[in-house]
Amino acid sequence: MDALVHSDLPAWLSAGLALLVLVVVLGLTHRLLGDYLTRVYTSESDWRVERGLYRLMGVDPRAEQSWPAYLRGVLAFSLVGVLLVYLLQRIQPWLPYSLGLPAPSEPLSFNTAVSFVTNTNWQSYSPEVTLGYTVQLAGLAVQNFVSAAVGIAVAIALVRGFAHRRTGTIGNFWVDLLRGCLRVLLPISVVGAIVLIAGGVIQNFSGFQTATTLVGGTQSIPGGPVASQEVIKMLGTNGGGFFNANSAHPFENPTGWTNLLEILLMLAIPVALPRVFGRMVGDLRQGYAVLAAMGVIFVASFGLMTWAELAGGGSATQAAGGAMEGKEQRFGIVGSTLFSTTSTATSTGAVNAMHDSFTPFGGLMALLNMMIGELAPGGVGSGLYGILVIAIIAVFIAGLLVGRTPEYLGKKIGAREIKLASLYILVTPALVLLGTALSFAIPAIRADVVSTSIWNPGIHGFSEVLYAFTSAANNNGSAFAGLTANTPWFTTALGVAMLLGRFVPIVLVLALAGSLAAQDRVPVTAGTLPTHRPQFVGLLIGVIVIVTALTYFPVLALGPLAEGLS
Incomplete structure (x- = not known):
């Protein structure tokens, strides 16, 4: 083994x-x-x-x-x-x-x-x-x-x-x-x-x-x-x-x-x-479709993170067979990237290697796993209800494209449902981006963050703060370990981010559940979008990737992308 x-x-x-x-x-x-x-x-x-x-x-x-x-x-x-x-x-x-x-x-x-x-x-x-x-x-x-x-x-x-x-x-x-x-x-x-x-x-x-x-x-x-x-x-x-x-x-x-x-x-x-x-x-096919979307994203993330860590940078990492800084010899590159992919894709946050020592693109993949909402396959419960919310949005988008009334599993997706789903996908990005911005925008807080918390100044230090708020708002718990977070600002701000990142989405999910439970099922017709076929799986993955890219690309360009391309 x-x-x-x-x-x-x-x-x-x-x-x-x-x-x-x-x-x-x-x-x-x-x-x-x-x-x-x-x-x-x-x-x-x-x-x-x-x-x-x-x-x-x-x-x-x-x-x-x-x-x-x-x-x-x-x-x-x-x-x-x-x-x-x-x-x-x-x-x-x-x-x-x-x-x-x-x-x-x-x-x-x-x-x-x-x-x-x-x-x-x-x-x-x-x-x-x-x-x-x-x-x-x-x-x-x-x-x-x-x-x-x-x-x-x-x-x-x-x-x-x-x-x-x-x-x-x-x-x-x-x-x-x-x-x-x-x-x-x-x-x-x-x-x-x-x-x-x-x-x-x-x-x-x-x-x-x-x-x-x-x-x-x-x-x-x-x-x-x-x-x-x-x-x-x-x-x-x-x-x-x-x-x-x-x-x-x-x-x-x-x-x-x-x-x-x-x-x-x-x-x-x-x-x-x-x-x-x-x-x-x-309908077991519906479960298989959701699982297929989760599996495709997981395998792609693991492959990209492993490639980044094996490629490394420079002759020293190549001679070592990859970027071994911060990793255990008893696990190696593959044992570390598989654990890290699983941890950040399931909202677990446990680590068997220090993510702060990953290559810029390896750390980027850990960030992305959390930024997509930890849906592949996500945390216990939170992964399933998160991807079902995205499925509702995917059905709504498909309905707009082909001029059909959006329905998912016999339930109509009306204005109330799509508002709740839209608010759900906005909560954690708002917490991540606002928390990161305030850490650098308010002079007194910025001075404390730069002088006390960040041990790696520059682009990587920014990535550490971004990672901390991403981890907290998505209820992951892992960290770029170079950040000292036991300060009044981070203990308070990250605590608030964890509370809101957990319970505001739960409020929206339960409201959505109540709205759907109050409906009767509409019969399947020739105009009903099949949600168990590969086309829907592809649509679901596309919505996940596009929403994440549009939301987080600018801030990623200031952190791990800039570091990796420099």
Whole structure:
């Protein structure tokens, strides 16, 4: 298995073999996990533990909710999550297993709480020397589960909008949340953690251990419950890391086969959700069309990033077989670019190589994966509802071109639907561009950013700031690591970007789901646009690429494009 990511095989053969393994394994999980997820979210029966929790919460599991009621549940639950994670950090010195660490500052605690509740897991700190085990487990790990479950629930609610007829209801948030945690994320995480422990990922409560080095010095070696955190951070496309080096740390990701396993964990649920979509709307071909668009974009991105990193620049990188700065020898170029493509295309944000050390065009591809909305295949839930919004826009554009009334899966796409979809695709670009602009436009902020945060002045420094706001607004969490983000401006601005980038799109998606659920299905006629054929897949990909290019090309020309062409 290690040969797939780092061996004497030619690089492109290694890349091809790695893709082949992914396709085979994901082909199996797409069907098995997709069918299981469909049963989870359509079943009328409840587990005994679920019934007990419903009684405790005062929830009627058979009561369907309108989209405003569903939204209130999402927002109230997330607000409580932010407050609890913030509180746990502020009282850390008095908690057990705090490892003697002080409480993080108020701005950093706010940023971290928002980060984990929004499924971003942006970390403006070194985790192993900032947070004790109680905060890691009771705060961050819990949010890794529930924030992922919220994302899946919102996606299922949108699918119900297409599937329901004249009901105006889109399910029950509390049922979807509990089932996502108890029936999907928790059992897979338990099995995955055991496998990672067998692969060498650590799981202990040993604190800091002092070791003697070969030259007679001493070094403090941190321990911790890493395997249990690692599997859900990948499975829930959360990102972040127990250690500052993230998945480049040998305690988190020791070998080539654990690297491949973590890539598979990131992709498993997002790749399975299109089958859930197809089954719930009664046409598996629709799910295959969505999955095909996701797959084409993913493969193209991986190929371009791998080419950029293998080509490098100059004789030194050529002699090394590619741009190896910031990469682990045990993973090599292909193992790093496959992980990075997966991480930025799924909103995970975990890294096994430092994106700041990538070539300009390699870093550009990581940026583009996030800028297109992380749709290939996207985060758990967010990838599916994001590409379905783009599909609505694609249907509307096709209808304008041929003079047909736009319809998608039997639902008319009218003024209300297209307004909601248009606002959805404008939210994150507005946050990215506004946050980046304010970082340089306001003199006092610019002085602090340039003197304190940017260690690489010039074009690359601009790219670091652009990457930070792109990552935050798209709830990714990865970073160009040369940027110092633990400052009042970045902890606040990025926190706001994460909040708005997560919940404003959710508001629009749930409103769209309610609008679709209130409609009846119109019959298919000779004028209905087929949305399961290769032509529609091509149209969908074209809309994704064109919208991204028109939105972000000017700012990319100031950053990674300028750096790569200089």
